[in-house]
Amino acid sequence: MQPFVHETAACHVRFGHGSLAALPDVLAGMNCQRGVLITTPRQGSALNGLGHGAEGRAVVGSIPLARMHTPVDVTEEALVEVRAFGADCLVALGGGSAIGLGKALALRTGLPQIAIPTTYAGSEMTPVLGQTENGRKTTLRNPIVQPKAVIYDVDLTLSMPADVSAASGMNAMAHAVEGLYARNANPLVRLMAQDAVRAMAAALPAIVADGQDREARAQALYAAWLCGIVLASAGMAIHHKLCHTLGGTFGLPHAQTHAVVLPHALAYNASHVPEAMDALACALNTDDPVAALHGLLRGLPIPQSLGALGMPHDGVARATALALEDAYWNPRPLEEAPLRALLEQAWQGPGAVGASA
Ligand code: NAD
Numbered sequence: 512m513q514p515f516v517h518e519t520a521a522c523h524v525r526f527g528h529g530s531l532a533a534l535p536d537v538l539a540g541m542n543c544q545r546g547v548l549i550t551t552p553r554q555g556s557a558l559n560g561l562g563h564g565a566e567g568r569a570v571v572g573s574i575p576l577a578r579m580h581t582p583v584d585v586t587e588e589a590l591v592e593v594r595a596f597g598a599d600c601l602v603a604l605g606g607g608s609a610i611g612l613g614k615a616l617a618l619r620t621g622l623p624q625i626a627i628p629t630t631y632a633g634s635e636m637t638p639v640l641g642q643t644e645n646g647r648k649t650t651l652r653n654p655i656v657q658p659k660a661v662i663y664d665v666d667l668t669l670s671m672p673a674d675v676s677a678a679s680g681m682n683a684m685a686h687a688v689e690g691l692y693a694r695n696a697n698p699l700v701r702l703m704a705q706d707a708v709r710a711m712a713a714a715l716p717a718i719v720a721d722g723q724d725r726e727a728r729a730q731a732l733y734a735a736w737l738c739g740i741v742l743a744s745a746g747m748a749i750h751h752k753l754c755h756t757l758g759g760t761f762g763l764p765h766a767q768t769h770a771v772v773l774p775h776a777l778a779y780n781a782s783h784v785p786e787a788m789d790a791l792a793c794a795l796n797t798d799d800p801v802a803a804l805h806g807l808l809r810g811l812p813i814p815q816s817l818g819a820l821g822m823p824h825d826g827v828a829r830a831t832a833l834a835l836e837d838a839y840w841n842p843r844p845l846e847e848a849p850l851r852a853l854l855e856q857a858w859q860g861p862g863a864v865g866a867s868a
Contacts, residue, residue, distance in 0.1 A: 515697035517744065520638065523660040526736065528725065531627065531664040541623055541659060543600035546570040547593055549613045550605045551577045554629070557604050572596040579765060581611040583644040590619055598622065606630030606679065607765070614640040614656035626658035629667045630675065631683040631731055632766065636661065636739030648759050663736060665729045673719045677811035680715045680731055681770035683738035684708055685750050688777055691787035692842050693745035700744045701790060707737035708794040716810055748841040750776035756833050761822045768820060770813055774804035775857040783843040809861055816860025827854045
């Protein structure tokens, strides 16, 4: 066995149906009295009934300002409100956007954060924050932004629409897939990644068929937790770098872009990552993991190509050039022709599949 390194950040995790009821206890455990809810406008009413518990510990106000990609001007507006509430804890409830704003506020205030994820993005388990200013997204890694506690309440995911669930689940699965072949992966990370792929791949079609399937929802949220740990523990490669470039350059939606690119990115790396392919074959119960991911994507009610997501066709050449400019590690070296072919196939979607290798 190869030598390895594994680091675990201290984080209190509660998982279950109805586990939001534990919020007062979690606040008490952190010795906090005045939590403030950070969320999106769409989930702003979540404050109702939240967190009034023993010894007067409560969530005292709501800041429903979170937006995709954590714009710095929004963070500054929210910061004024956090101070006005006299908050001693940030309670971020929602998807990656709400948790991103919570992290940006934790960075600026040093306040502890409780994350209550309602999608499968996985941000709650990572010390990573992406922020946007003047149209540029930059990413930092700092333990201060890592939530101190995470409450996974399966019931909060029941309202997630099928398309959001599907895209978000594929976004999570991308963390696990890249974790399987990461340079700094270790046996524990690979175990988590493999089980995450198994659970998420089984859960997503069931959720699309019936969003109220509580067991499938639990499996997907469990998988999302594992995917978040993998994302925090292992370096990501071509898939994440391409999605970052595509999102930033063409303004494509985050989770949907991950969903479209994932099978193509795996096809690019497949011949160079035999152990990861064996783990994926086992997790997906197939002898062709690339085809299985294409099949999974085709069954989901989300855009199937970068073209359908609004990327112009000449973006294929631009994205190829940008990906080659930004040197980073990938198990298969980055070469212009196959990279362009990957992006061309992802731009065209299912009709182009079959030529990938
Ligand atoms: P999101 O948080 O933007 O949520 C999408 C929409 O779904 C929002 O309108 C939200 O209000 C709504 N929604 C969320 N949960 C719902 C529910 N249960 N029921 C009904 N509606 C619900 O999308 P996302 O994909 O979760 O997050 C994307 C953001 O997260 C991006 O900015 C991305 O960069 C970031 N992210 C960061 C990390 C990290 O480690 N830093 C990891 C993954 C994603």
